Amino acid sequence: MTPLLRIEGLVVEGRPPSGIWVQTVNGVSVDVAPGEVVALIGESGAGKTTVALGALGYTRPGTRFKAGKVYLEDREVLTMSPRDRRDLRGKDVAYVAQSAQSALNPAIPIGEQIAESLMLHGIADGNEAMKRSIDLLDLLDLPDPKALAHRYPHQASGGQQQRIMMAMAMACQPKLLVLDEPTTALDVTTQIEVLKAIKDVIRERGTAALYVSHDLSVVAQIADRILVMNQGAVVEEGPTADILARPQKEYTRTLLGAVKPKPSRDVALSDWNPAAGQKPILTVKGIDATYIKPGMFQKIEREQHVLHDVELDVFPREVLAVVGESGSGKSTLARVIAGLHGPLGGEITLDGEVLPAHSRQRTTEQLRRIQIIFQSPDQSLNPERRIDEAIGRPLELYFGMKGSEKQDRIAELLEMVGLDPDYAGRFPAELSGGQRQRISIARAFAAKPDIILCDEVLSSLDTVVAARVLDLMRQLREEHQVAYVFISHDLSTVASIADRVAVMYAGRIVDAGLTKEVFSPPHHPYTQLLINSVPALRQGWLEDVIATREASAGMASNVMLHDPACPFRVRCPLVIDGKCESEPPPKREMGEHHVVYCQHTEAELAEHQRLVE
């Protein structure tokens, strides 16, 4: 059978600003048969997206095709006229981008954006195009398609936006879809819903797809064949089952090895119980917070809170993980502790001493003892300041260091995070993402803090780089006796580093305890949903998990942030009608340190959750 897409010996060059052209893709060949789903996997910078965009005859600004051919059926895409290529794009090949939030035009209503493809390619016009757009929204299981078509992208949730983009791509019934990490930016729970939608639609319509991803577990659910890419070349290719079970090349084995096991009691590494016989160094009590500014005459309603009565202890030298979906209030909590966001009420104490709400009211010593590392070093490091200035600032501020003493300490800190002391004179732009995050870590440790708030510090990094940074953080904690408040949505990473875990949902802590306790039943139904939603590295996992009551309940509805009783009840598979919507869930002690807020007793939860296992 002739392939639908044939990429032959594709060579693409890229030029960094003011640099010379270098090859980023070195002669890659890919075949995709009609109806086949082929995955391109590898680390970032491997050239996956560049190759995938080649199928549309497109290179990003600053890159260009050097050699090779791209055939779609019998037409050569790279040499055809721009006019023909325009006709082809969106009609025969369609693209789904990584982040729907930035790839949907904020100024155009959703329905119009979908209808545009239909009208441009002369498939339907006016009312007919709009009608078809609504049908497409319906096809992707979007709620109330008619109303949604008239809304703007920002009025839809993240998972909905991703499915809207999928609907847009499917508008002209393309023969080939190019999907660029379509679920990477999503929460695990949302990822299931979007993956299911994508899989259903391409199966139903028999569409072929080129699926770009760095996540082998995701690819295992959807691809027929896998191509492993590294540094601009294909390392290995084969049917999905073969690649997963019998990888031939060393690089493929490394990638498979880097896949973290699903979080469970067995992968929870920490045996330490920091709460045994110790006093907490930091306590958080009854914290309420909101982003609404009170008006002159209106009072802030409880529904507008993003943190509800949050209570938390941090013990010396422990790693306390805070997990939950995006929007659950994890980062707000970190900002409140750091004094960057004033709470409405509640109290934070450091070593028994009450901390002022705002960082500007705190003493230098109080500021020194709590440091924060942000998700993206691109945004937290000033691009105009050299590395030594970034790290030197806390040294001056907290220890009054100057001159050679300061320079020596900077060199020491750089070595500590595994960087050459020569980096001191460079600017952040001259460093890689992983190196920049190491600088942020060095800057936090420069203050010799007792607590470091780590807000999704690994999420912007590649799997392999992230693993190394995590190792560094583990080692530094041992050496420097510091406690981490480790905020993350990645349960597998959390399982491997945390001593204790707090699970947040809709601004409340719903489940908290030792890592081993939280990650094994009985635990809160939401914890169970999160754990079940982490993809497993085996084919058929998606179908299995969708078949469970947990997942369908989890997908049933969006998060209700401000429900006064139990906000999780609308997604809870164990909801008790008549009770969960009226009474706030009681605090239940399960085991020595494990606390769950739920109407169910420990025995009831254990019973239900054993059935699921």
Added chain:
Amino acid sequence: MLKLIAKRLFVGLVTLLAISVIVFAGTEILPGDVAQAVLGQAATPETLAALRATLGLNEPAYVRYFIWLGKFLTGDLGVALTNGMPLDRIVGQRLINTIYLALYAAVVALPLALGLGLLSAAWPESTFDRTVSSVTVFFISIPDFVIALILVLIFAVELGWFPAINPRPRWSDFFPTLGALVLPMLTLVLSVLAHIIRMTRAAVLDVLKQAYIEMALLKGVSKKRIIIKHAIPNALGPIVNVIALNLGYLISGVVIVEVVFSYPGLGRLMVDSVVFRDVPQIQVVAMVFCAFYVALNILADVGAIMANPRLRYAK
């Protein structure tokens, strides 16, 4: 959205009130004595004291401020000290002349600037873009009275195409008036063109870098449609803002141009009132200038809110 707009309006009114204080205080500290200026050298101490009493100059400043503000708000602008004419008539006539010239310049400048800005953004770093950018920088670097004088030298003195001095516009001779006003209009156009072109170019280029533009390209949308349909609606906020600022300049920043061309507009009235220490007239003209600025800025804000669906419809 209505709440946002109401908020802007409220802020605008507060700004105007604050401006009235500043204008009043400013004219208070202006050197010279009005009574002295009106009566001239012939004034005796008695006549001076009598005039001061009639003008209310002996009251404390804050009392005079509230009296002035009260009259201002009820539409009683008073009379010019120098010639005793009612200020609403003088200022009204001059304002019409100024708006006439400003609109004339805006009608020419806006389409030209937006067009050139969009074309520059469509082909960034092209010869066209570079030429537009150098020429506009050239004109923005020259003070407008120099431009005005050069234009007069070439087109009025040497070529004799247009008059160098402009009478007040007459509605009966609409087109001849337009012809006569070409030189002041051109001076104004050249001084606002560069700002609008550069802001339009920058705003559109910024939008063209966004992921949704790449998405549109990969849907098969043509370049023309991408700019018109996908980019402009998202770039409207900053563009509307720079347009409003420049319209404000066309009305209140024309002092020099009006003086050079001896055009009877508000700007020249302002200069004359300062020369003659005509305090009530200075106050009225200053308030009119400021009111236009504030109103145009509110319009720009409202325009930017209307152009942005994220502000138009809350989540």
